[in-house]
Amino acid sequence: MKLRPHYLAPLHEYTNFPFRMLAQKHGAKATIVPLVSVTALTRSHQRLEKLKKEMGKEEKFLGVQLIGKEPLEFLHSAKAIGENFPYVKWLDVNAGCPSRNAFGTGGGAALLDKPETVRKIVSALRRSNYPISVKMRLAPTMEKTIAIAEAAQEADFLVVHGRTAKQYYSGAADWGAIKTVKESSEIPVIGNGDVKSLAQGKKLVKEGFCDSFMVGRAAISNPLIFEGKEAGAKEKKKEVFAEYVSLAGKYGTAELFDCRLKAFELFRSLPNIAQFRGAIAKAKTLEELTAMIAGF
Ligand SMILES: Cc1cc2nc3c(=O)[nH]c(=O)nc-3n(C[C@H](O)[C@H](O)[C@H](O)COP(=O)(O)O)c2cc1C
Structure with missing residues (x-):
């Protein structure tokens, strides 16, 4: 799958359908539906019905982020999405959500400790026709971080948020670590963390820290960021x-x-x-x- 120049990050409860449309109208080249539980999608028709209200074909380059830990539930969810939302362009595996809820289910950041599960999830998703990404955080050590990136190499690209789960959103994102992952990865890396302007993101790409970048919080305070503008006044x-x-x-x-x-x-x-x-x-x-x- 051809990499987009930049992405709006998934932010649960913030980057909803209308917000993603706002970002797209103002230049976001790709957006993503946050946190769709593969267990819920596999077990309950209600989740699918709810999803129908959470996105739409007007969204130009849309991904869906899946969260869970059972490879077959990921595959089942990919099929359900394929049958119901033909306009979805790619699927992302959440390997970074630090919430207690995500840890409790064994998905999200809990996957950072389970490279084999990541490998199996990506393999299962490979049986669908979708391009796949894995959105990961840094693991507690660089060795473990590289092990997760390595386990995800069957995907089409990686998204690396330069913080550990323990950090939540505190401290600065570690772009040196993102670069190390990029250098070890055969697949493209989308860097993420603290990008505050379009120019800054482009510079990170130019300087070899990442192949593309993803913007989260800066976009919800300035939805014009992808146009290189400021909603300042x-x-x-x-x-x-x-x-x-x-x-x-x-x-x-x-x-x-x-x-x-x-x-x-x-x-x-x-x-x-x-x-x-x-x-x-x-x-x-x-x-x-x-x-x-x-x-x-
Ligand atoms: C309120 C909030 C909700 C978030 N929800 C998600 C989510 O659903 N899925 C996900 O992968 N990351 C989620 N994140 C993390 C962001 O996608 C992103 O990785 C992180 O905020 C770092 O990027 P930034 O510095 O550009 O905001 C969330 C972050 C915040 C602050």
Whole structure:
């Protein structure tokens, strides 16, 4: 599969269908549906029905991220996705989610300790027609990190977030470690962690740290990042927020909770953010929230 120049990272509850559409409208070259449990997809029809509302054919270069630990459930999920969502372009294996929930099920970051399981999952997915990626974090040692990257070599590309599971999101992402993985890998590596601008991402590629890059948090506070622009000024942020609310109505249901979450992130960098947060936390309806933000 041809690598895209950059990707919007999966952020559970943030990079939903309307947000991915917003990012795509503003230049994101690929997006991904976060955290779809292969166990849920294998065992319950409800998960499939829910997924139908969580994505759409309007999404141009869309992947689905699968989480779990049973290789056959991954294969089953790939088939279900193939039958129901012909527009999905690739599947990603989550080998990095550090939440207790993911660890509890043996998937996510728990896979960083199980190269053989990673190998079996990728092998199982190879029996589907999808291009495959594995999104991993750093393991506690470089040796273990390389062992996971090695176990995933049957995939089409790796996504490496330069932090360990223990770090969650604290400390700086270790781009030296990402580069070491790239140098040991036969398949392309998408680097991820703390990329704050398009120019910075391009520089990392140019300097050989990665073959492409993925942006997470910087994109939820600045959805224009993939165009190389800043949603810096208040008026611009208001415009982007209104665009999001409109897309949320078009590609789902615009909801107070979700729009407030997006507003918190979008306006985060403003000097009087605490006051703003306090005010919008009091909004009782979406109409109230949008009116408050328009008058802000
Ligand atoms: C709120 C939040 C939710 C996330 N959800 C997911 C997820 O569902 N799947 C995943 O692989 N990574 C998830 N991540 C990790 C991001 O995809 C990314 O790897 C990480 O934030 C580092 O990139 P960044 O510095 O550009 O944000 C999440 C991160 C945050 C902050």
